[in-house]
Amino acid sequence: MKVFRTLLFIAHLALLFLLFGVLLNAYIPPKVFWGFNFLSLGFPVMSVLYILITFFWIFSWKKRAFAFMFLGLFFLNPAKRWLNYSSGKKEIPNLKIVTFNTKGGKLGQKEIQDYINDQKADIVFLQESGPDYELDNLKGEYTLPVICFYSKYKIIARKNVFENLSDGDITSQCEQIDLEIRGKIYRVFNVHLQSFGVVKDMVKLDGNGNEDEKKLKDLVKRLIPTFKSHQEQVQLIRKSIEQSPYPVIVAGDFNAVPNSYEYYHISDVLKDSFYEVGKGSGTSFHDFKYPLRIDYIFTSESIRPVSYCVDHSAHLSDHFPVIASFKIE
Incomplete structure (x- = not known):
């Protein structure tokens, strides 16, 4: 039993070290060291294991439990970005937004169109959008590949933020749109950061040692260059946000999880609406049967989130x- 507890203690320390590594994404970009961004993908699993081992120490009446409980407090906010317990706000919203990666409408274009119409949103951000949808009381233009934007408000100006992007990957799209809402200008960004190009068969392990090892190596080979490409893409978005003379809304598919470099780089200048008012799980991508929150709505301080639902x-x-719904003046 003593050997087991020693090994468990070492494993607990290793988990603590790895969890702190995730937090370093706020300071260290992928081009300097991509490993911390890779760790962010495993944050939910590492967090659960850390909690379970902490409970083991508590039930074993070990003093070390108090140290691990105290250190675990550092990860409350990072965990809240995945699984939130907010009570929401009591304000009456006057702006409703939908953001949705539709997978090109492959699972039912009419069903997607009907669903969006049922939401009666003021603004709709679509990614991996197929042919133009006919949305009630909303106007939209399919001006860029991959993304499409609909709104009931007047569009003042549009700009392709990634027009001069060096890698030129077609899945990397970001459009900046200035809207006039109730006599005031707002700047919104419809975002789809570069896809990893990973499908279920690439991550499904079948128990064959050689095949599974090859799959893992191929996966890492896809992740590393995409992490580095994301750094350039998100820096362009951040620069556009900081240069905006208007309140900002950023929404879309970031292909990046909470506590990643991409997340920290945007949430450092805008509010994450899920973190502010969301409830329950923020998981937005479900194809891999693993908790992946990669779709977001960020806003300026003056745009107050009231509700948020995945x-x-x-x-x-x-x-x-x-x-999500918001209160704007």
Whole structure:
């Protein structure tokens, strides 16, 4: 039993070290060291294991439990970005937003169109959008590959943020749009960061040692260059946010999880609406049967989130729709 507890203690320390490594994404970009961004993918599993071992020490009446409980407090906010317990706000919203990666409408274009119309949103951000949808009381233009934007408000100006992007990957898209809402200008960004190009068969291990090892190596080979490409893409978005003379809304598919470099780089200048008012799981990509929150809505301080919902009942894509409401003056 003593040997078991020693090994468990070492494993607990290793988990603590790895969890702190995730937090370093706020300071160290992928081009300097991509490993911390890779760790962010495993944050949910590492957190659960850390909690279980902490409970083991508590039930074993070990003093070390108090040390691990105290150190675990550092990960409360990072965990809240995945699984939130907010009570929400009591304000009456006057702006409703939907962001949804539709997978090109492959699981039912009409069903997706009907679903979005049922939401009666003011603004709709679509990624991996197929042919133009006919949305009630909303106007939209399919101006860029991959993404499409709909709104009931007047569009003042549009700009392709990634127009001069060095890698030129077609899945990397970000459009900046200036809207006039109730006599005031707001700048919104429809985002789809570069895809990893990973499908289920690439991550499904079948018990064959050689095959599984090859799959893992191939997966890492895909992740590393994409992490580095994301750094350039998210820096362009951040620069556009900081240069904006108007309040900002950023929404879309970031292909990046909470506590990643991409997340920290945007949430450092904008509010994560799920973190502010979300409830339950923020998981928005469900194809891998693993908790992956990669769809977001970020806003400026003056745009106050009132409610935030990831609709886990809508199986219209490999992503769940994200629906949020806000109070603007």
